[in-house]
Amino acid sequence: MNNLMEFISQMIKDTGKGLKGYLKAQLILMGIIFIILAIGLRILKVPYFIWISIVVSIVDVLPVLGAGIVIVPWSVISFILGNSYLGKGLALIYIILIITRQILEPKIMGKEIGVRPLYTFLATILGSLIFGPIGLILGPLIAVLVTSIIRTKKNIDSRK
Numbered sequence: 001m002n003n004l005m006e007f008i009s010q011m012i013k014d015t016g017k018g019l020k021g022y023l024k025a026q027l028i029l030m031g032i033i034f035i036i037l038a039i040g041l042r043i044l045k046v047p048y049f050i051w052i053s054i055v056v057s058i059v060d061v062l063p064v065l066g067a068g069i070v071i072v073p074w075s076v077i078s079f080i081l082g083n084s085y086l087g088k089g090l091a092l093i094y095i096i097l098i099i100t101r102q103i104l105e106p107k108i109m110g111k112e113i114g115v116r117p118l119y120t121f122l123a124t125i126l127g128s129l130i131f132g133p134i135g136l137i138l139g140p141l142i143a144v145l146v147t148s149i150i151r152t153k154k155n156i157d158s159r160k
Helices: 002-043 049-059 068-080 084-113 117-159
Strands: none
Touching (some): 002 049, 002 084, 002 117, 049 068, 068 084, 084 117
């Protein structure tokens, strides 16, 4: 019974650390997205570029929707209204955001939640396949939980 309590206590601590890391990773990614947006929108001479960058970087955290829910329609409307400079610029910013997120998210997430980047990437993909859009969040969280269980079991076994 004492081992079970120790296991549960250790697992709760480890999982809490993983969840804190997940939030920290999201904030880091949000900051990077904000910087890219602010620089890009400033170059395009968009008024209120700081406020727009803040809003879009927050929206970017949402699974599936992300920054594209704002930037893609904005780019299309810019083309329709004849402002191809802004339309092309927004499209380029969006491509840069996608590439940046695809490259950095598994690395940052893996580092902060204590799960290897490949496992984080696979957990994100599997989560989205199994649970749909919400799986993009659930996948890494489940990876944190599984990693926590394995780590806790190894720690307890090594003390015996």
